[in-house]
Amino acid sequence: GNIGDQCANTAVIDRLRDDSIGISVSATLALERLDWKARTLEEGSKVVSGLVKVFDALDPSNTPERERIIRLLGKTGNQRAVSFLNKILKTEGPDSYLRLCMAASLHELGDKKGASILLNELRVADYGRLETVANLIKQTQDIFLQKQAAKRLVGLLGKGKLVRNEHGEYYEEYWDDSSVGFYAAYALVKLGEIAKPYLVEGLINSNAQVRKYSAKALGELGTEDTSNMPYPTLFALLENDPDYEVRCEAALALEKLGFLSLFTEEIKTKSLDPTYHGMFKFMVNDSQLFNN
Numbered sequence: 001g002n003i004g005d006q007c008a009n010t011a012v013i014d015r016l017r018d019d020s021i022g023i024s025v026s027a028t029l030a031l032e033r034l035d036w037k038a039r040t041l042e043e044g045s046k047v048v049s050g051l052v053k054v055f056d057a058l059d060p061s062n063t064p065e066r067e068r069i070i071r072l073l074g075k076t077g078n079q080r081a082v083s084f085l086n087k088i089l090k091t092e093g094p095d096s097y098l099r100l101c102m103a104a105s106l107h108e109l110g111d112k113k114g115a116s117i118l119l120n121e122l123r124v125a126d127y128g129r130l131e132t133v134a135n136l137i138k139q140t141q142d143i144f145l146q147k148q149a150a151k152r153l154v155g156l157l158g159k160g161k162l163v164r165n166e167h168g169e170y171y172e173e174y175w176d177d178s179s180v181g182f183y184a185a186y187a188l189v190k191l192g193e194i195a196k197p198y199l200v201e202g203l204i205n206s207n208a209q210v211r212k213y214s215a216k217a218l219g220e221l222g223t224e225d226t227s228n229m230p231y232p233t234l235f236a237l238l239e240n241d242p243d244y245e246v247r248c249e250a251a252l253a254l255e256k257l258g259f260l261s262l263f264t265e266e267i268k269t270k271s272l273d274p275t276y277h278g279m280f281k282f283m284v285n286d287s288q289l290f291n292n
Contacts (some may be wrong), residue, residue: 009036013043016050024054028068037075044076051076052084067101074105082109097132104136107145115145122152122187124159127180130187138191146194153191154198156184157214158207185213189220193228196221200230208243215246219253229257 012034015027028051038044055069073081085102092099100121107114121133130153137149159180188195195217202214215234222229234257237250 009034009043012036013047013050016047017053021054021057024050025058025065028054028065028072031072032068036072038077041078044078045080048073048076048078048080048084051081055088063098067098070098070101070105074108077109082106082111085109086111086113095126100129100133100136104140107140107142115142115148118145119148119152122149122156124156124180127156127159127183130156130183131190134187134190143194146191150188150191150195150198153184153188153195154202154210154214157181157202157210158205159184160209179209181209181213182216185217186220188217192221196228200233203230203233203237208241208246211237211241211246212243212249215249215253219249219256222253222257231257231259 008030012027012030015030016024018024018027031047036047038047051069051073055066058065058069060066070085073085085106089099089102089106092102100118103114103117105114107118118133118137121129126133134149134153137145140146188199199214199218199221202210203218205211205214215237218229218234231254234250234254238247238254241247241250
């Protein structure tokens, strides 16, 4: 597997059914490193048989090995893999990471249930898992699915943090970096370039938190690719947005995009809300905004 020679596929596949569980598990690792994908129906069927045998022999607590097998099943192009994944899907709890991996493999195999499971995970109740789900959706390389995910995530940017009061009632708390919007922003970053148009729309949303986290996400995306960035809109937010924190995020985004020298003096002299002045310094303590 480390050599990367595709000619080794046949020999490695044969070892999936080895009597030694150690050798058969090593064969799954080799297939992963070879970036294996079924070339024929016969090959896919043979691999499914071997992978199912290894999966059933593994200890249920062996998550990394089971995850690898689930990913490989998605590359078999075989209906038997769909049946097996649907079977073991029922054994996983709703919070299981393996359940998400199964959904991604089912989607790759053409089972509509996979996409449905992944998109349904993009919700307020599981906002701590948003980045994980977005990353799996990105790996599917399905543009349509990624666009659907981006739309859902932008819809979460304005959501606060679920907090329980002394009466046991839940309410949303805003402007906190453990809010739903914060996690949704970084999930959008995981989606990459495809999320940009939706984030650009978010910059002009009537909800200040949506504008704030849209700017944050665009700034993070800009560290990898500065093309198609809405510079005029970010500068307009910096200059005119009525919300202090939106202006801060616009400033930080522009800094990451390489425009620091163009607005440093403006930020230093702008009349920012003195109540939050210390917070702004904390937010940019790694930048040069307040240095001479």
